Amino acid sequence: MQDFIERGKSVYMETYAQFPVVLTRGSGRYVFDIDGKKYLDMVAGIAVNIFGYGDAELSAALQEVIANGMMHCSNLYWNRVGIEAADRLVRLSKMDRVFFCNSGTEANEAAIKLVKKYGSSKSEGRTDIITMQQSFHGRTYGALTATGQTKYQEAFKPLLPGFAYAPFNDFAALEAMVTDTTCAIFIEPVQGEGGVIPADPVFLQNVRKLCDKKDILLVFDEVQCGMGRTGYTFAWQAAQIVPDVMTLAKGLGAGVPIGAVVAKGAAAQVFRPGDHGATFGGNLLSTTAANCVLKRLEESSLLNHVKDVSDYLWAALQNLKQQFSIIEEIRGTGLMVGVQLSMPVRPILDACMDAGLILASAGSHTLRFVPPLTITHEEIDEAITLLTNVLKKSGS
Ligand code: PLP
Numbered sequence: 098m099q100d101f102i103e104r105g106k107s108v109y110m111e112t113y114a115q116f117p118v119v120l121t122r123g124s125g126r127y128v129f130d131i132d133g134k135k136y137l138d139m140v141a142g143i144a145v146n147i148f149g150y151g152d153a154e155l156s157a158a159l160q161e162v163i164a165n166g167m168m169h170c171s172n173l174y175w176n177r178v179g180i181e182a183a184d185r186l187v188r189l190s191k192m193d194r195v196f197f198c199n200s201g202t203e204a205n206e207a208a209i210k211l212v213k214k215y216g217s218s219k220s221e222g223r224t225d226i227i228t229m230q231q232s233f234h235g236r237t238y239g240a241l242t243a244t245g246q247t248k249y250q251e252a253f254k255p256l257l258p259g260f261a262y263a264p265f266n267d268f269a270a271l272e273a274m275v276t277d278t279t280c281a282i283f284i285e286p287v288q289g290e291g292g293v294i295p296a297d298p299v300f301l302q303n304v305r306k307l308c309d310k311k312d313i314l315l316v317f318d319e320v321q322c323g324m325g326r327t328g329y330t331f332a333w334q335a336a337q338i339v340p341d342v343m344t345l346a347k348g349l350g351a352g353v354p355i356g357a358v359v360a361k362g363a364a365a366q367v368f369r370p371g372d373h374g375a376t377f378g379g380n381l382l383s384t385t386a387a388n389c390v391l392k393r394l395e396e397s398s399l400l401n402h403v404k405d406v407s408d409y410l411w412a413a414l415q416n417l418k419q420q421f422s423i424i425e426e427i428r429g430t431g432l433m434v435g436v437q438l439s440m441p442v443r444p445i446l447d448a449c450m451d452a453g454l455i456l457a458s459a460g461s462h463t464l465r466f467v468p469p470l471t472i473t474h475e476e477i478d479e480a481i482t483l484l485t486n487v488l489k490k491s492g493s
Pocket of ligand 1: 200201202203205233234235236285289290318319320321322346347
């Protein structure tokens with residue numbers, strides 16, 4: 098394994114601080130490294146592999162696309178699979194139209210163009226965007242500028258003009274920042290990279306009313322919290338409001354790269370031919386995966402399962418908090434959980450990896466659980482036992 102890691106270090110640009118492990122295959126909620134060691138995966142490729150590994154239905158559907166000989170079909174033409182996926186997204190969200198791309202940052206990039214064009218059409222110069230402090234929207238320039246965390250931005254200035262960052266969950270402060278040039282407000286209904294922090298439903302409802310009053314577009318970034326993770330298909334459904342625009346990626350393809358922008362009402366009519374595009378967007382391979390995911394979300398059993406196992410995981414973590422004083426807070430919602438520690442999490446993550454448990458961080462002091470949605474009670478028990486042993490050994 099070490100040989101591969103050394104080769105990787107010499108040929109990859111140093112954009113990631115990888116764990117010293119080479120993963121090769123997966124089965125259920127387990128992954129295996131190149132030496133055959135087994136790990137219980139509570140991260141799912143950062144909220145991507147929502148069915149876990151080796152899902153029979155997804156594998157069969159993808160194999161059928163490959164057997165049919167066409168994985169990609171240009172957007173110069175229609176393809177049936179893409180239309181079906183868009184139709185399902187529209188039905189599940191009760192929104193109107195979809196644009197497919199390939200990732201979360203690309204979806205946010207498209208949303209930024211959409212809201213700026215909408216604002217300009219209302220009055221000249223109405224192109225300013227408010228996002229939230231501690232938010233994360235991606236790494237390309239628009240999405241990076243939208244991201245309300247300077248640590249991602251510092252080395253890449255100058256950023257785009259026209260962005261301001263409001264304190265999350267503080268409606269009065271956000272309202273005070275709105276001006277005549279504001280065209281949109283971007284919010285993650287559950288902040289992910291910023292530390293797993295849910296938006297207060299009343300905050301979201303007030304923002305919705307403000308946007309309606311001022312004709313500002315409300316954009317929800319559901320890239321991490323969407324696709325069933327919170328026990329709702331989309332996290333915003335818990336607040337009983339609907340955004341004008343939502344961005345999706347990660348779990349939408351259950352492992353196949355795909356992103357989407359979904360829009361409602363006037364926002365769905367903004368783009369005209371030539372305004373935006375993505376060569377690979379909506380191709381047969383990625384939208385086949387999206388159809389599998391969306392079909393499964395149309396049935397209530399997956400969401401019921403998420404509610405059941407997330408209750409179980411939360412109870413187990415609360416119990417753990419009673420036992421270990423370094424656990425300061427458990428927060429998040431559904432199967433998107435942050436465990437705030439009083440110490441940096443990296444040594445804990447490394448020790449978990451050694452013990453055969455994959456966890457992630459969200460910031461320096463928060464352990465992040467974003468497991469496959471198909472996780473079981475027994476697997477949660479196993480994860481808690483492994484984590485308990487690690488915390489005991491770390492002298493916490
Ligand atoms: N938006 C949110 C909320 C995210 O969590 C992420 C990635 O973590 C992104 C956007 C960027 O997605 P991608 O890495 O697919 O570009």
